[in-house]
Amino acid sequence: MTDGTTLSDMELADQVTPWPIARVAGEALGLPEEALIPYGHHIAKVDRRWLATLDDAPRGRLVLVTGISPTPAGEGKTTTVVGLTDGLRHLGIRAAAALREPSMGPVFGMKGGAAGGGRSQVIPMVDINLHFTGDFAAIAAANNLLAALVDNHVHHGNALGIDPRRVTWKRVVDMNDRALRDIVIGLGGPSNGVPREEGWDIVVASELMAIFCLATSLADLKERIGRIVVAHTHDKTPVTAADLQAQEAMTILLANALQPNLVQTLEHSPVFVHGGPFANIAHGCSSVLATRTALATADVVVTEAGFGADLGAEKFIDLKCRLAGLEPGAAVVVATVRALKYHGGVPVAEVHTEDLEAVRAGAVNLQRHLRNLRDVFGVPAVVAINRFPHDTDAEIALVREIVHAEDAEAVEATHAVDGGAGAAELAQAVQNLLDKDEADIRFCYPQDADIVTKAEAVALRVYRADRVTWTAAARRQLDQVIADGYGHLPVCFAKTPYSFSTDPSALGAPEHHVVDVREVRLRAGAGFVVLLTGDVMTMPGLPRTPASTTMSIDDDGRISGLS
Known part of the structure; x- marks a missing residue:
């Protein structure tokens, strides 16, 4: 501009x-x-x-x-x-x-x-x-501290019985890096922890960022952090940040x-x-x-x-x-x-x-x-x-x-x-x-509705879809969220921003489309459930020609190209 x-x-x-x-x-x-x-x-x-x-x-x-x-x-x-x-x-x-x-x-x-x-x-x-x-560095540090505490707990005897296959808490970095989407950690022998699959998110997609932006005080921040569900045990019992005694140290990192x-x-x-x-x-x-x-x-x-x-x-x-x-x-x-x-x-x-x-x-x-x-x-x-x-x-x-x-x-x-x-x-x-003074604020759905009803309300009323469908994996994840006691939470759709539908090429005002939920992620600390649709990813990649390639800095430290 x-x-x-x-x-x-x-x-x-x-x-x-x-x-x-x-x-x-x-x-x-x-x-x-x-x-x-x-x-x-x-x-x-x-x-x-x-x-x-x-x-x-x-x-x-x-x-x-x-x-x-x-x-x-x-x-x-x-x-x-x-x-x-x-x-x-x-x-x-x-x-x-x-x-x-x-x-x-x-x-x-x-x-x-x-x-x-x-x-x-x-x-x-x-x-x-x-x-x-x-601020973002502090959020990344607190987020990754929790990830380290999860893996450290498993490494040192796993008293909580965490199932390494059911760890859901991801590490984060404030940079687009598609190579981190799906990786394996813990390789190199017993001293390096327990091998497992994981993936990284960008900081701004993390639950901790959502919590940070919804917290009303340090006390509220600490309480919300404690509610974060980081994993499940072998019998599918949820494990929280509070179970790992992580909330105090994470709040310390975020206090300023x-x-x-x-x-x-x-x-x-x-x-x-x-x-x-x-x-x-x-x-x-x-x-x-x-x-x-x-x-x-x-x-x-x-x-x-x-x-x-x-x-x-x-x-x-x-x-x-x-x-x-x-x-x-x-x-x-x-x-x-x-x-x-x-x-x-x-x-x-x-x-x-x-x-x-x-x-x-x-x-x-x-x-x-x-x-x-x-x-x-x-x-x-x-x-x-x-x-x-x-x-x-x-x-x-x-x-x-x-x-x-x-x-x-x-x-x-x-x-x-x-x-x-x-x-x-x-x-x-x-x-x-x-x-x-004509505003009469209304919500798209009642608070006491179930997650499926809430999802349909947003999709049908706001996106003008005909229906919401769920993949088999998403339905299993939804069932787990409900079994864990979070079926009352509001929903947060992860969807392409370029269209009312989940197809970014459908411009204008498309109607009668289908919203297919492919993944469900619980955000217990933030207080909502994320529904991923289409090809939306929580770790973006860089484009063929990143904006970074047009930036420069001179000997006086003056930066250009950052606009």
């Missing part, structure tokens, strides 16, 4: 002098300096001792930014979150954003940087995209990381960047602690759920809001003309050419997302048309017309080029929705 001329994201960021983070915290949120733990001049964590004083603080209004089903043409949800937050502040509203931390897997893989773009960025961009405050991170936009709006579960294989939302901190210190909080609304908004509401007691007052659905044309059948190389018929054909995807938000979840939405230079006025007018027919408003936004001023109209439309 550029400013419409020749400047890169990094060059645009270099034009801005960041405020000291204490100034951002004080002027924008009213946080005293003692509430901050500085990481240099422009990053800070919010001290948990100060967070403990917020229990009775008034709550702001929550706005969810989601989008149409993503395409190679691009939509720009994170950029819109940043632009909208800046736009709200242009209107004199005390606003903040809550975003996920980028994973280095996508940063060095397909996406490159993930901190917004153009004049709607979060800074310092390089730090946020790379090691930041070390659990404190929310605070940074700023190019226009010095406050942004809490904390946690980062993937939305296609996890619940895809920033941490509950960061969201609650933002709501306690700002009047309007803008947050994002990953990928399209069928994955992001559904999990945001059915998982994060249900488990944390949050309620969005409005939603923004981000769309671009060129993405609509792609959904309408235009190849990505040709989306720069005006094509009103393709816009109309692809708009069925946008309409489906809008109807889901309104009819399934009870959340009113405005459409943000993230404008690109090749979009024509006729195409923009057609999108407005289509959205108006859905009893909603579509607003053209140019925040990538113009910053917060380019999102002022969008900000006003969002504030108008909040003032109407």
